[in-house]
Amino acid sequence: MRVLSFALLVASFHGLALGQTYSQDDIVSGKALQQMSKTAYDTALKRLEGSKSNCTKDTVHVRKEWRYIPGPERTAFVKAIECLMEKPNVYTNVTGAKSMFDSFGVLHYHLTPAVHNSAYFLLFHRLYIWTYEQKLRDMCGYKGAFPYWEWGLDAGGVEKSPIFDGSETSMGSNGAKVNETGGGFFGGGSGGGCVTDGPFKNYTVNFGPNTASDPLAPNPRCLKRDLNTSMCVNYASIQNTTETILESTDIESFQANLQGDFRYPKARKWTLAVHGGGHFIIAGDPGGDFYFSPLEPVFYLHHGQIDRMYFIFQNLDWAKRQTMAGTITMMDQPPSRNGTLDDILDISPVGESFKYRQLLDTVGVKSSAIRSILY
Numbered sequence: 001m002r003v004l005s006f007a008l009l010v011a012s013f014h015g016l017a018l019g020q021t022y023s024q025d026d027i028v029s030g031k032a033l034q035q036m037s038k039t040a041y042d043t044a045l046k047r048l049e050g051s052k053s054n055c056t057k058d059t060v061h062v063r064k065e066w067r068y069i070p071g072p073e074r075t076a077f078v079k080a081i082e083c084l085m086e087k088p089n090v091y092t093n094v095t096g097a098k099s100m101f102d103s104f105g106v107l108h109y110h111l112t113p114a115v116h117n118s119a120y121f122l123l124f125h126r127l128y129i130w131t132y133e134q135k136l137r138d139m140c141g142y143k144g145a146f147p148y149w150e151w152g153l154d155a156g157g158v159e160k161s162p163i164f165d166g167s168e169t170s171m172g173s174n175g176a177k178v179n180e181t182g183g184g185f186f187g188g189g190s191g192g193g194c195v196t197d198g199p200f201k202n203y204t205v206n207f208g209p210n211t212a213s214d215p216l217a218p219n220p221r222c223l224k225r226d227l228n229t230s231m232c233v234n235y236a237s238i239q240n241t242t243e244t245i246l247e248s249t250d251i252e253s254f255q256a257n258l259q260g261d262f263r264y265p266k267a268r269k270w271t272l273a274v275h276g277g278g279h280f281i282i283a284g285d286p287g288g289d290f291y292f293s294p295l296e297p298v299f300y301l302h303h304g305q306i307d308r309m310y311f312i313f314q315n316l317d318w319a320k321r322q323t324m325a326g327t328i329t330m331m332d333q334p335p336s337r338n339g340t341l342d343d344i345l346d347i348s349p350v351g352e353s354f355k356y357r358q359l360l361d362t363v364g365v366k367s368s369a370i371r372s373i374l375y
């Protein structure tokens with residue numbers, strides 16, 4: 001006997017609107033997300049085939065989940081990040097930043113109040129990680145797939161994840177077990193100390209934290225992680241990821257559900273939501289730092305999955321899902337005007353300047369800046 005939950009009713013109803021229904025079993029197992037993902041991929045690919053841009057079926061970059069990328073390609077990805085950590089910092093007035101990798105952290109620090117819980121959240125982070133990907137390719141010769149992290153695949157134990165198991169093909173291990181919390185808002189994971197094994201064991205975090213009197217001043221220290229599987233199970237499971245997409249009817253509810261924006265009554269049940277959940281699966285320092293989390297190399301895999309969810313959401317109803325909602329300050333504090341697609345996003349000196357409108361389509365025809373991503 002099947003007991004229909006309220007969530008399932010909502011999901012089925014909305015699924016119907018898109019010509020597809022999913023059982024609770026399919027939502028929990030990941031079958032539903034797989035099918036939605038395929039529908040989105042096919043929809044975007046069709047757009048690509050109709051376009052006259054240089055981006056074609058053969059040149060488009062298809063992003064992949066970390067564990068489905070072959071080992072040598074993952075190692076090459078890590079090497080490219082290490083290379084970016086050797087390239088010159090472009091914020092010459094910032095004393096703490098030592099590398100191009102660090103420059104991304106400075107950029108995020110400057111823009112944080114404008115690009116979280118605001119109209120710009122999804123499109124800013126889309127451009128941000130895309131620009132990071134271009135730097136890995138252009139400055140460091142990376143030729144493989146850009147990875148994302150499907151959090152829900154690690155619900156059985158994040159410490160065993162191919163991302164965090166400390167092997168040579170991982171992104172480095174958990175932090176050493178320490179008694180006190182490892183920093184960030186939610187301590188109490190299974191580590192808390194410095195990364196002990198694998199890639200980034202020797203990486204020096206150069207500046208921050210946000211609570212320092214001068215957050216951009218030099219403050220060299222180890223990378224700390226405090227992995228917490230219950231964050232994964234409670235806030236970023238496959239079910240949470242799938243239902244966040246299915247229950248969102250427009251961009252405003254989607255970005256609210258994704259971030260657990262408490263201004264929206266229907267988004268409150270998600271609390272930390274997949275965005276916060278994913279960040280606090282890693283936690284530690286700087287992973288748990290709202291401003292400096294990009295100094296944690298796994299940030300880009302986490303936001304890869306956020307962008308993937310956005311890509312799926314958009315492409316399930318492409319005609320209706322090229323809009324923006326919300327104001328231009330975090331939680332509308334201080335109160336501000338609505339954002340528009342004609343607003344400019346200038347990420348110099350790290351990257352270029354675009355109209356938000358140009359960031360809507362990841363396989364875009366000529367009006368789009370980003371012409372190269374499929375998930």
Ligand SMILES: *[C@@H]1O[C@H](CO)[C@@H](O)[C@H](O)[C@H]1NC(C)=O
Nearest residue numbers: 052053054055365366367371
């Ligand atoms: C396409 O590629 C050609 C040759 O590399 C280049 O001249 C042209 O500007 C490109 N067009 C676009 C829209 O990027």
Ligand SMILES: *[C@@H]1O[C@H](CO)[C@@H](O)[C@H](O)[C@H]1NC(C)=O
Nearest residue numbers: 091093094106110216348349
């Ligand atoms: C450094 O320069 C950037 C512009 O490149 C500016 O936004 C920032 O306020 C300056 N100062 C610091 C401390 O970042």
Ligand SMILES: *[C@@H]1O[C@H](CO)[C@@H](O)[C@H](O)[C@H]1NC(C)=O
Nearest residue numbers: 176177178179180181192193
């Ligand atoms: C952690 O706490 C336990 C019990 O409270 C104590 O025995 C142990 O010495 C502590 N370890 C460290 C590294 O402080």
Ligand SMILES: *[C@@H]1O[C@H](CO)[C@@H](O)[C@H](O)[C@H]1NC(C)=O
Nearest residue numbers: 187188189190228229230231
């Ligand atoms: C993980 O985070 C939760 C809060 O969601 C906390 O209750 C728990 O103690 C933390 N630690 C572990 C090892 O799960």
Ligand SMILES: *[C@@H]1O[C@H](CO)[C@@H](O)[C@H](O)[C@H]1NC(C)=O
Nearest residue numbers: 196197198199200201202203
């Ligand atoms: C870290 O640095 C030590 C000492 O230079 C070196 O022996 C070790 O191989 C490095 N580990 C990693 C994972 O890069």
Ligand SMILES: *[C@@H]1O[C@H](CO)[C@@H](O)[C@H](O)[C@H]1NC(C)=O
Nearest residue numbers: 233234235237239240269270
């Ligand atoms: C998130 O997923 C878990 C299963 O991993 C489920 O127990 C929980 O109810 C979900 N959260 C919401 C708000 O639906």
Ligand SMILES: *[C@@H]1O[C@H](CO)[C@@H](O)[C@H](O)[C@H]1NC(C)=O
Nearest residue numbers: 252324325326327337338339
């Ligand atoms: C801002 O957007 C909201 C809906 O998201 C709308 O109700 C409101 O009228 C807009 N404000 C202005 C000044 O356009």
Ligand SMILES: [Cu+2]
Nearest residue numbers: 108115116125
């Ligand atoms: Cu961010």
